[in-house]
Amino acid sequence: MSLAQERSLDATYRRRLTEGVLAFQQCGGGHAVFPPRPVCPTCGSRELAWAESAGDATIYSATTISPRDQDPYTVVILDVAEGFRMMSRLDGPDATSATIGDDVRVEVRAIAGGGDLLPLAALSTGVDA
Amino acid sequence: MTNEAQLRGSTSIVGVAEAGLGEVGPDVSALQIAGEASLDAIADAGLRPSDIDAVFCHSAFFTFPATTLSEYLGLQPRYVDTTATGGSSFVAHLRHATAAIDAGMAEVALIAYGSNQHSHSGGLATSGANLVPSYEAPFGPRMPVSGYALAAARHMHEFGTTRKDLAEIAVAARKWAQLHPDAFTRDDLSIDDVLGARMVSTPLSVRDCCLVTDGAGAVVVTTTERARDLRQPLVPILSVAEASRHMNISTTPDLTTTAAVESGARAFDLAGLRPSDVDVVEVYDAFTINTLLFLEDLGFCTKGEGGSFVADGGIAPGGRLPVNTNGGGLSYTHPGMYGIFLIVEAVRQLRGEAGDRQVADAHVGLVHGNGGVLSSQVTALLGDASTL
Known part of the structure; x- marks a missing residue:
């Protein structure tokens, strides 16, 4: 890793994705912090350490988009078990079968068709179960 | 130092105008129509451009x-504010x-907005390039609609x-618009039309989404003392309150309760009013x-x-509460950012000059602005002379 990557919170997050890890921050008070930033928005602590999510999450809300020129997909807001909320996406066979309250697994992979590695969601009872 | 409640009614809206509503054509700039609305609002107040000593404006254009x-406009303001929420x-x-006028930093403020987004591109313009990495965009939400769709889906899940229910809101807005000669869409709209419209981001269809038009608006604010000598009926600003909890929808603590809870409660408290005192409501219905x-x-x-509040024409003309009386x-x-038009319509209602859509006995008007993706919430209570 370069020094520049360590200095950049965003680059550190992206580097961990390339290693297959969904990284988030934790403060000394036990608050999960996401997206990365230099302060805990809950308690104001600047003593933040990186942690790794195990990938268990629940769908807090979901909206399905059906573009004319590609397969439908569902954008979700997840409540990740470690205590933070983030946007993600279900595509492929799970694209339109998820509902609010469903348990999902977060998997670091690229969206079908390529692109950067992202923390995408898959139904826990889906193809990877 | 002034207690904010002491500002109740200290300033008034003395001029309003709109320009370039709908479609102005490809060669008319956003700046031009913002300028036209500004000049018309100043004239509406019976003032001259040289009277303006504070300018407030925000634009993505x-x-x-x-x-x-x-x-x-050839203005040389001593107070300038581009607050962008x-x-x-x-x-x-x-x-x-109001704060600047109370502090003696200015006396007559112009607040203006203009956008030619319909003629320019037909799409939404964003407020400047974003050079900060997004933790949402890579997942493909259609912003801003998907953000609001996530809130709607969660509201359906929690409250049934x-x-x-949402279609009732679109139909009520259309019925009000049919009473306004300048409304962009005035053709009939039914509940079934909304339910059958093309889905954009579930559960919101294209008829759950706002228009994409051109348009500009402007308002002029000065002391209530000076307003009493100007030509329009008095419309005092009784209170304004701001609140925000998030910028990005994925970081919101609660998708179904917005920071309007806080801005609304503070605005009512500052004005010494309750929701039951409000005669006409203008809320930002993106x-x-x-x-x-x-x-x-x-x-x-x-x-x-x-859902039950808006059911059966609850907020349509003749319903239990007049909401978005211009059609919203x-x-x-x-035209991209709608907040100025909320103020213009509330003022027209409180002056009693709203024509076929005039709400009877309108003394107190509530204006509620929304910015971002349910991010910035700002509530204002306006009155007529009887509220002072």
């Missing part, structure tokens, strides 16, 4: 908005102008709200779910009861 507009900016400007959330959060009905962003006009 020209940089340094307040400074650019000042140069364009999205569509709520212009309601926030009412508060900032239905797409038909999407149908907005109206539902804001009616709940501002205290017109309890959380989760928005859904049917009247929506």
Whole structure:
């Protein structure tokens, strides 16, 4: 890793994705912090350490988009078990079968068709179960 | 130092105008129509441009908005404010102008907005390039609609709200628009039309979404003392309150309760009023779910009861509460940021000059601006002379 990557919170997050890890921050008070930033928005602590999510999450809300020129997909807001909320996406066979309250697994992979590695969601009872 | 409650009614809105609503054509700039609305609002107040000593403006179409507009109109303000909280900016400007006037930093404030997004591209323009990495965009949400769709889906999950409830809001807006000669869309719209419309981001269809139009608006604010000598009926600013909890929708603590709970409660407290005192309501309806959330959060009905509140024409002409009496962003006009038009319509209602859509005995008007993705919430209470 370069020094520049360590200095950049965003680059550190992206580097961990390339290693297959969904990284988030934790403060000394036990608050999960996401997206990365230099302060805990809950308690104001600047003593933040990186942690790794195990990938268990629940769908807090979901909206399905059906573009004319590609397969439908569902954008979700997840409540990740470690205590933070983030946007993600279900595509492929799970694209339109998820509902609010469903348990999902977060998997670091690229969206079908390529692109950067992202923390995408898959139904826990889906193809990877 | 002034207690904010002491500012109640200390300033008034003395001039309003709109320009370039609908479609102005490809060669008319956003700055031009913002300038035209500004000049018309100043004239509406019976003032001259040289009377303006404070300029408030936000735009996604020209940089340094307040400074650019000042140069364009030949204004030399001693107070300049480009507060940018999205569509709520212009309601926030009412508060900032009141504070500046109270502090003696300015006496006559111009608040203006203009956009030619319909003629320019037909799409939404964003407020400047974002050079900060996004933790949302890579997942492909269609912003802003998907953000509001996530709120709507969660509201349905928690409270049993239905797409038909949301359709009631679109239909009510259209019925008000049919009473306004300048409304962009005035053709008949039914519940079934909304339910059958093309889905954009579930559960919101294209008829749950605001228009994409051109348009500009401007208002002029000065001391109530000076306003008494000007030509229009008095419209005092009774209170304004701001609140925000998030910028990005994925970081919101609660998708079904917005920071309007806080801005609304503070605005009512500062004005010494309750929701039952409000005669006419103008809330920022970028999407149908907005109206539902804001009616709940501002205290017109309890959380989760928005669906029954709007049912059976509840907020349409002749319903239990007049809401978005010009047709709103859904049917009247929506040039990117709608906040200024909320103020213009409330003032017209409180002056009694709203024609076929005039609400009888309108003494207190509520204006609620929304910015971002349910991010910035700003509530203002306006009155007529009887409220002072």
